[in-house]
Amino acid sequence: MMTTDLQTLMTDLGQRARAAARVLAQTPDAAKSKALRAAAQAIRIDARHIIAANAKDMEAGEAKGLSKALLDRLMLNPARVEAMAKGLEEIARLPDPVGRTLADWTRPNGLAIARVAVPLGVIGIIYESRPNVTADAAGLCLKSGNAAILRGGSESYHSSQAIMTALVGGITACGLPADAVQMVPTTDREAVGAMLRLSDYIDVIVPRGGKSLVARVVEESRIPLFQHLEGICHTYVDGAADLVMAKTVVLNAKMRRTGVCGATETLLVDRACAATHLAPLVTMLLEAGCEVRGDEAAQAVDARVVAASDEDWSTEYLDSIISVKLVDGVAAAVEHINRFGSHHTEAIITGDADAAQTFLNGCDSAIVLWNASTQFADGGEFGMGAEIGISTGKLHARGPVGVEQLCTFKYVVTGSGQVRPG
Amino acid sequence: MMTTDLQTLMTDLGQRARAAARVLAQTPDAAKSKALRAAAQAIRIDARHIIAANAKDMEAGEAKGLSKALLDRLMLNPARVEAMAKGLEEIARLPDPVGRTLADWTRPNGLAIARVAVPLGVIGIIYESRPNVTADAAGLCLKSGNAAILRGGSESYHSSQAIMTALVGGITACGLPADAVQMVPTTDREAVGAMLRLSDYIDVIVPRGGKSLVARVVEESRIPLFQHLEGICHTYVDGAADLVMAKTVVLNAKMRRTGVCGATETLLVDRACAATHLAPLVTMLLEAGCEVRGDEAAQAVDARVVAASDEDWSTEYLDSIISVKLVDGVAAAVEHINRFGSHHTEAIITGDADAAQTFLNGCDSAIVLWNASTQFADGGEFGMGAEIGISTGKLHARGPVGVEQLCTFKYVVTGSGQVRPG
Numbered sequence: 001m002m003t004t005d006l007q008t009l010m011t012d013l014g015q016r017a018r019a020a021a022r023v024l025a026q027t028p029d030a031a032k033s034k035a036l037r038a039a040a041q042a043i044r045i046d047a048r049h050i051i052a053a054n055a056k057d058m059e060a061g062e063a064k065g066l067s068k069a070l071l072d073r074l075m076l077n078p079a080r081v082e083a084m085a086k087g088l089e090e091i092a093r094l095p096d097p098v099g100r101t102l103a104d105w106t107r108p109n110g111l112a113i114a115r116v117a118v119p120l121g122v123i124g125i126i127y128e129s130r131p132n133v134t135a136d137a138a139g140l141c142l143k144s145g146n147a148a149i150l151r152g153g154s155e156s157y158h159s160s161q162a163i164m165t166a167l168v169g170g171i172t173a174c175g176l177p178a179d180a181v182q183m184v185p186t187t188d189r190e191a192v193g194a195m196l197r198l199s200d201y202i203d204v205i206v207p208r209g210g211k212s213l214v215a216r217v218v219e220e221s222r223i224p225l226f227q228h229l230e231g232i233c234h235t236y237v238d239g240a241a242d243l244v245m246a247k248t249v250v251l252n253a254k255m256r257r258t259g260v261c262g263a264t265e266t267l268l269v270d271r272a273c274a275a276t277h278l279a280p281l282v283t284m285l286l287e288a289g290c291e292v293r294g295d296e297a298a299q300a301v302d303a304r305v306v307a308a309s310d311e312d313w314s315t316e317y318l319d320s321i322i323s324v325k326l327v328d329g330v331a332a333a334v335e336h337i338n339r340f341g342s343h344h345t346e347a348i349i350t351g352d353a354d355a356a357q358t359f360l361n362g363c364d365s366a367i368v369l370w371n372a373s374t375q376f377a378d379g380g381e382f383g384m385g386a387e388i389g390i391s392t393g394k395l396h397a398r399g400p401v402g403v404e405q406l407c408t409f410k411y412v413v414t415g416s417g418q419v420r421p422g
Numbered sequence: 423m424m425t426t427d428l429q430t431l432m433t434d435l436g437q438r439a440r441a442a443a444r445v446l447a448q449t450p451d452a453a454k455s456k457a458l459r460a461a462a463q464a465i466r467i468d469a470r471h472i473i474a475a476n477a478k479d480m481e482a483g484e485a486k487g488l489s490k491a492l493l494d495r496l497m498l499n500p501a502r503v504e505a506m507a508k509g510l511e512e513i514a515r516l517p518d519p520v521g522r523t524l525a526d527w528t529r530p531n532g533l534a535i536a537r538v539a540v541p542l543g544v545i546g547i548i549y550e551s552r553p554n555v556t557a558d559a560a561g562l563c564l565k566s567g568n569a570a571i572l573r574g575g576s577e578s579y580h581s582s583q584a585i586m587t588a589l590v591g592g593i594t595a596c597g598l599p600a601d602a603v604q605m606v607p608t609t610d611r612e613a614v615g616a617m618l619r620l621s622d623y624i625d626v627i628v629p630r631g632g633k634s635l636v637a638r639v640v641e642e643s644r645i646p647l648f649q650h651l652e653g654i655c656h657t658y659v660d661g662a663a664d665l666v667m668a669k670t671v672v673l674n675a676k677m678r679r680t681g682v683c684g685a686t687e688t689l690l691v692d693r694a695c696a697a698t699h700l701a702p703l704v705t706m707l708l709e710a711g712c713e714v715r716g717d718e719a720a721q722a723v724d725a726r727v728v729a730a731s732d733e734d735w736s737t738e739y740l741d742s743i744i745s746v747k748l749v750d751g752v753a754a755a756v757e758h759i760n761r762f763g764s765h766h767t768e769a770i771i772t773g774d775a776d777a778a779q780t781f782l783n784g785c786d787s788a789i790v791l792w793n794a795s796t797q798f799a800d801g802g803e804f805g806m807g808a809e810i811g812i813s814t815g816k817l818h819a820r821g822p823v824g825v826e827q828l829c830t831f832k833y834v835v836t837g838s839g840q841v842r843p844g
Binding site: 022025026105107111113120121203204218219222224225242245248249251252253256338360361362364365366367368369370371372373375376378381382383393394395396398399408409410411412413414415416417418419420422 | 444447448527529533535542543625626640641644646647664667670671673674675678760782783784786787788789790791792793794795797798800803804805815816817818820821830831832833834835836837838839840841842844
């Protein structure tokens with residue numbers, strides 16, 4: 001497609017989204033929730049059609065030689081389609097994030113000031129192969145009164161289109177605007193560039209995908225981002241850690257699921273407890289099938305431990321691999337984490353409240369835990385409901401991004417004719 | 423200076439700021455406030471030196487042919503220097519924005535979750551001619567536990583340097599890091615570009631200046647912004663408005679100070695009350711010395727009313743000029759405002775609560791007022807203390823940006839060995 005045509009197409013999408021957003025912002029929660037339940041039902045009714053569309057994507061993916069892991073992410077079956085529908089119903093049940101009074105106070109001159117939650121407006125989501133993001137993201141945006149512009153990966157194009165058709169059918173049947181959720185109708189790579197320039201029509205971009213996608217979005221976007229870079233998460237076992245607790249938590253933090261962003265990638269052990277704690281921890285990990293890449297101390301524990309390179313300290317494995325290092329106490333742990341980490345999630349295991357405070361205050365990360373697994377880094381586990389991602393940025397949303405984080409606020413000031421003196 | 427040298431210089435500045443930020447984040451409020459009071463005292467002691475440095479800037483400004491308005495912004499006298507010192511003391515007295523528990527809850531599994539306010543980290547402020555921004559911005563950043571990198575305008579270079587010397591003297595005398603506040607040590611325009619690429623070391627950029635400065639920053643920055651574009655603020659006089667109140671509020675909203683961003687630039691009058699309200703409002707404005715640019719109805723009131731062009735509806739005059747237009751009720755007022763405004767501040771004057779709700783909900787602006795002057799758009803008037811600007815963006819900070827808005831948060835999770843099941 002010609003670049004000018006693309007920009008025209010995308011601007012049209014943006015203008016429609018803005019118009020729909022004005023309607024959604026004033027739509028009561030009951031109507032939004034009803035539309036979400038109708039969308040869920042439409043997805044159930046269209047399940048066969050969605051799975052048939054997915055088969056086309058799977059066939060093309062296999063022909064293209066996608067990895068087994070990518071093909072698994074792409075694949076839809078009846079259980080996964082049902083999970084999508086259930087997800088929308090769960091979002092429908094969340095409390096309305098719009099209209100909450102976040103703070104209110106009265107000034108000496110009688111002005112009543114309230115900070116009230118309102119939708120952000122239009123949210124652009126750029127994602128890769130998982131077709132379920134289509135339903136999840138659309139649902140979270142709708143519940144929070146935002147219009148959504150989705151740009152899925154080319155691998156999942158047919159699947160996402162089929163899901164969209166069902167979604168929009170459900171939404172419009174309930175009288176909400178068809179443009180509440182739109183999908184970029186081309187797999188042209190240039191469309192992403194055009195989308196990232198729509199700062200008049202899109203209020204925030206959420207990139208959900210691998211490093212190269214996120215890097216491109218960061219470089220090209222003229223629109224603010226909810227940025228999830230990567231989760232280089234740490235667990236620090238302090239000198240005052242109970243060994244049994246440390247073993248239980250570290251095993252879970254690394255091995256429960258290795259592909260999630262809250263999985264621990266580096267284990268730091270306090271030199272003060274190295275003699276008692278290091279060998280049991282390393283042995284436990286090896287026996288659980290985890291590759292261990294360690295510093296000299298860790299290598300001395302077991303011949304299966306391989307030498308960690310400098311790169312290991314800043315690598316998100318998303319796999320059964322962990323890097324292990326001795327540090328000189330909590331201050332050194334904090335320094336390592338702030339230097340090599342990605343400001344995502346870090347845990348300390350200790351019985352020493354002072355060491356815990358130093359760690360919790362010192363780590364410049366979205367989530368810091370004391371005596372708990374880093375795998376709790378999840379909106380659902382926080383009690384926030386479904387999330388659109390976990391932000392490692394510091395502005396607006398940090399940590400899990402759920403429906404409340406998809407809102408901004410306005411100041412509503414009520415007077416009786418006040419004027420400003422002076 | 424060579425571009426590579428500049429980038430090296432700016433990276434060094436960024437690294438120093440990051441190191442200072444780590445210290446400031448852990449500095450108790452008493453120490454920050456003491457340093458602010460010491461900085462205020464140092465400014466008083468250095469007043470002569472600061473005014474002498476300002477004289478150099480004034481001389482260069484006059485030679486350069488700066489406008490009278492710009493020269494007035496640039497000028498420092500003993501009263502203005504004292505105001506700067508007092509401003510720092512006021513900031514010192516604000517409650518500590520860091521460490522506030524913004525929310526906390528306990529999960530069924532016993533995990534205690536708290537959302538705790540923490541400093542953003544490093545804040546870059548790019549501003550133009552007002553030298554007092556040097557002290558104000560440094561003070562707000564310090565109080566909120568952030569390191570600051572200031573880039574002042576070349577016109578105020580000597581003044582800002584002299585203020586910085588005093589500030590840093592006060593801060594370091596109290597044992598806080600000298601790099602807590604740094605100033606870009608060159609007036610080279612390219613330094614701004616280099617600064618805007620320091621995304622590893624600067625967490626947010628605050629541009630404070632005219633349209634061309636802000637436009638450049640928006641285009642070039644790879645760092646999130648607190649963006650204050652412009653204040654195209656509206657006052658809408660509804661059909662159910664009391665005429666006396668409407669006159670009082672409109673006069674204040676336009677004429678109290680015409681150069682502030684909360685000044686009303688467009689008056690919208692409901693056609694339903696045009697017969698009774700339009701002429702008195704227009705006549706009042708003309709008699710107060712305000713130029714009126716109106717639609718046909720407004721022109722019919724008085725021969726002195728000139729015809730408004732299309733451009734007038736989206737112009738921030740910052741002067742004794744107002745555009746005036748009849749609209750068909752509150753819905754049309756909202757539509758006009760969302761189309762032509764800058765999402766800053768809008769007011770409705772009405773005795774009709776339903777019309778007020780429609781207006782307050784419908785205007786997509788940071789601040790919406792009912793029966794009060796738009797000139798209340800100010801952090802001090804909101805009771806938030808000094809502000810670094812008013813954000814027209816929707817993310818993180820919207821409206822006045824004070825010390826609380828210069829904070830982000832982290833989730834602090836306390837457990838007793840919990841692991842995530844499944």
